[in-house]
Amino acid sequence: MPEFVMPDLAPVMPEIVMTILALVTLIADIIFKRKETLAILSIASVVLVFFVLFGTPFKTTFNGMFIADGYSLFFKLIFLLNVVLTVLISMRYLVIERVNFGEYYSLILFATLGMMLMASAGDLIVLYLGLELMALSTYILAGFITYDMKSNEAAMKYFLLGAFASAFLLYGISMIYGLTGTTDLNAISEYIILNGLTANPVVMLSMILFAVAFSFKIAAVPFHMWAPDAYEGAPTSVTAFMSVGPKAAGFAVLGRVFLIAFGSVRMDWSAVLIPIAILTMGVGNIVALSQTNIKRMLAYSSIAHAGYALLGIIAGTGEGLASVMNYLLIYAFMNIGAFAVIIMLRTEGFKGDTITDYEGLAKSHPLAAALMLVFMFSLTGIPPTAGFMGKLYIFMSAVYAGYTWLVVVAVIFSAISAYFYLRIVMYMYMREPKESVSLAATPALGIALAITAAAVIIIGVLPSAVVSFARAAVAGF
Amino acid sequence: MNIELKEIVFLCVAIMTILPCFIVAFSRNILHSAFALFFTFLGTAGLYFFLDADFLAVVQVIIYIGGVLVLLLFAILLTRNIEDIKTTNSLSIKHSVLAGIVSLIIIGGLLYSYISNRWVFPLRENPDYPYFTIKELGDLLLTKYLLPFEVVSILLLAVLIGSLVIANRSVR
Amino acid sequence: MIATAFALGALVVGSIFRLKRPYAEKLMPYESGNPPVGEPRQRFSVKFYIIAMLFVVFDVEAVFLYPWAIVFDKIGLYAFIEMVIFIVILFVGYIYAWKKEAFVWD
Numbered sequence: 001m002p003e004f005v006m007p008d009l010a011p012v013m014p015e016i017v018m019t020i021l022a023l024v025t026l027i028a029d030i031i032f033k034r035k036e037t038l039a040i041l042s043i044a045s046v047v048l049v050f051f052v053l054f055g056t057p058f059k060t061t062f063n064g065m066f067i068a069d070g071y072s073l074f075f076k077l078i079f080l081l082n083v084v085l086t087v088l089i090s091m092r093y094l095v096i097e098r099v100n101f102g103e104y105y106s107l108i109l110f111a112t113l114g115m116m117l118m119a120s121a122g123d124l125i126v127l128y129l130g131l132e133l134m135a136l137s138t139y140i141l142a143g144f145i146t147y148d149m150k151s152n153e154a155a156m157k158y159f160l161l162g163a164f165a166s167a168f169l170l171y172g173i174s175m176i177y178g179l180t181g182t183t184d185l186n187a188i189s190e191y192i193i194l195n196g197l198t199a200n201p202v203v204m205l206s207m208i209l210f211a212v213a214f215s216f217k218i219a220a221v222p223f224h225m226w227a228p229d230a231y232e233g234a235p236t237s238v239t240a241f242m243s244v245g246p247k248a249a250g251f252a253v254l255g256r257v258f259l260i261a262f263g264s265v266r267m268d269w270s271a272v273l274i275p276i277a278i279l280t281m282g283v284g285n286i287v288a289l290s291q292t293n294i295k296r297m298l299a300y301s302s303i304a305h306a307g308y309a310l311l312g313i314i315a316g317t318g319e320g321l322a323s324v325m326n327y328l329l330i331y332a333f334m335n336i337g338a339f340a341v342i343i344m345l346r347t348e349g350f351k352g353d354t355i356t357d358y359e360g361l362a363k364s365h366p367l368a369a370a371l372m373l374v375f376m377f378s379l380t381g382i383p384p385t386a387g388f389m390g391k392l393y394i395f396m397s398a399v400y401a402g403y404t405w406l407v408v409v410a411v412i413f414s415a416i417s418a419y420f421y422l423r424i425v426m427y428m429y430m431r432e433p434k435e436s437v438s439l440a441a442t443p444a445l446g447i448a449l450a451i452t453a454a455a456v457i458i459i460g461v462l463p464s465a466v467v468s469f470a471r472a473a474v475a476g477f
Numbered sequence: 478m479n480i481e482l483k484e485i486v487f488l489c490v491a492i493m494t495i496l497p498c499f500i501v502a503f504s505r506n507i508l509h510s511a512f513a514l515f516f517t518f519l520g521t522a523g524l525y526f527f528l529d530a531d532f533l534a535v536v537q538v539i540i541y542i543g544g545v546l547v548l549l550l551f552a553i554l555l556t557r558n559i560e561d562i563k564t565t566n567s568l569s570i571k572h573s574v575l576a577g578i579v580s581l582i583i584i585g586g587l588l589y590s591y592i593s594n595r596w597v598f599p600l601r602e603n604p605d606y607p608y609f610t611i612k613e614l615g616d617l618l619l620t621k622y623l624l625p626f627e628v629v630s631i632l633l634l635a636v637l638i639g640s641l642v643i644a645n646r647s648v649r
Numbered sequence: 650m651i652a653t654a655f656a657l658g659a660l661v662v663g664s665i666f667r668l669k670r671p672y673a674e675k676l677m678p679y680e681s682g683n684p685p686v687g688e689p690r691q692r693f694s695v696k697f698y699i700i701a702m703l704f705v706v707f708d709v710e711a712v713f714l715y716p717w718a719i720v721f722d723k724i725g726l727y728a729f730i731e732m733v734i735f736i737v738i739l740f741v742g743y744i745y746a747w748k749k750e751a752f753v754w755d
Contacts, residue, residue, distance in 0.1 A: 023741045030748040065622075106638060107642070130628070136639060535715070536712050630734075630736075636706055644698055644699050
């Protein structure tokens, strides 16, 4: 019988604090009638977790199941930032959509807790539970507008395909457990190397199953079918949330599982990921060209961005991983920024989510149009925005790892993407406004836009601080 | 004689598991499918007992028969106009050939792994295998796997909130 | 054994050889001789479904209590604290469901 040793709780402190605060938010929902209180409470909890996070020692605890290191710290920062920005842009939006309910905030906190567990998971069981916690909360959030058929459809599709992905993941886990007798990532890697199983068909099969499951989560082609419908139907604030958080969490586990557990079969998994990355960039960028709904267009754009980020994983080096993390952080800023502008256009009785709604926005609302311009430039990857720097570091790491041809493909697709991003800019600046569009601007939304726009430009001009932080974070990996 | 009786019981349990599967798949009445699923679940629990997985068998009975099946029946009874839905999975030649090939591959794989690995069956003859799995599971759950154990309760809480958000009108 | 086989056998043989001449009136549900009114199956209240879902959640919780109960005396106080945390988290959910009137039947 294994002896009970009190586990070291210090590395898990952020998660414990997060759990307690999520429970407090849930109870506060019963007590407070004004749901804005909950928004402030959830931002306050995230800030508190943020401070706890920086006081956390880098250690492994719970018998190697939970790893607190620089890698997980960086991803947790992305998740917390995601919560703050999402909550800021949702406060007014939920009122407009008439779904201003307190569960929204608790579910966001629970989803984030799941992501944090995923980023720190050193064991496949913790990884799976974190993933389910994140996914289940996100399914509910996608269907949060219960009277809207599109929102229901989004939740349904997201749920069915997410459950499908979970099944793949579990099948992969059970195969690798059956072979190695352990679910610990480091132990799996050791077992594979010690027993010379690098060409074993079961290892290959389970690696492919893992690749499929994670591809679902990061919405990589050909496992992206759910993404456009889910992104379009879900409440816009939730779309912003789930295009950043779950994607980053998917990359966090992808990096850890493939570089640690399957580190010895790197050539094999890069052979699997390369076609996925090319298809993802290709389909994402080309299909986005023909979209008329801006949420749907950004869904395809988010698929394409997952393809770029995959290049850094394929590179398989610490530098590649650092560039992926850097990219995901930048993507969080620019994507949520773009969604913040979209949310501003949503007012009572006006959807504001087709691309033609942006015609002449520069005339009626020059500031909103200018912000959208910044985010669209950044998503395209035009200097001096952060999007350019993010792509640059990813491509550089891939070139250093010897994948020059892959980078050439990526640059071509990136050039194609300019068409649909800049089309919005063109609509805003070159066309006359058709109807008067009013904006639902609030101070909270203003803060979110200020943070994102400032970050996009500052990181674009001075990327070194973020990049060296990401490099330092990977150093202890 | 003793061994033979065990084999007869096993055969009965196996038939009880497999035969209702045909009703589940081919019945035109969805309610019949749901009730046939009951026997399949029960049979699976029996198979777990034969595999010496006592805890798993109990879980199968408590959760699948006691919870999931009831949920499934309620879901059927809740759905409007379910009487009109009389279609079942249509079985075209192409599909059945494909399904047959996949099943043959799976059976072949299982047989191959059984023959090539020389597993000790039943597991109880393996000295490492505990007599009651439930005790060992409890030990592991509360010591080594403590973190997943606590995460499960958070996961269940999220499920609870989610189900109320989706289905409960008075939340609104 | 033989008795069971005989009873079942009689039913099976009977079902195979008996005359079957169904017609509309014969297939109608019997409601004391009157033509049946409305669908035989009414739509259930969504309340049943909520209760069933809550039941499944607490069912899973109960399953975790079994292994805990068996090893409780060996691990002692720590096991108790671990289970208290587990149950408190779900109890918060219970309070939430209670306050959101998930258990109210009207």
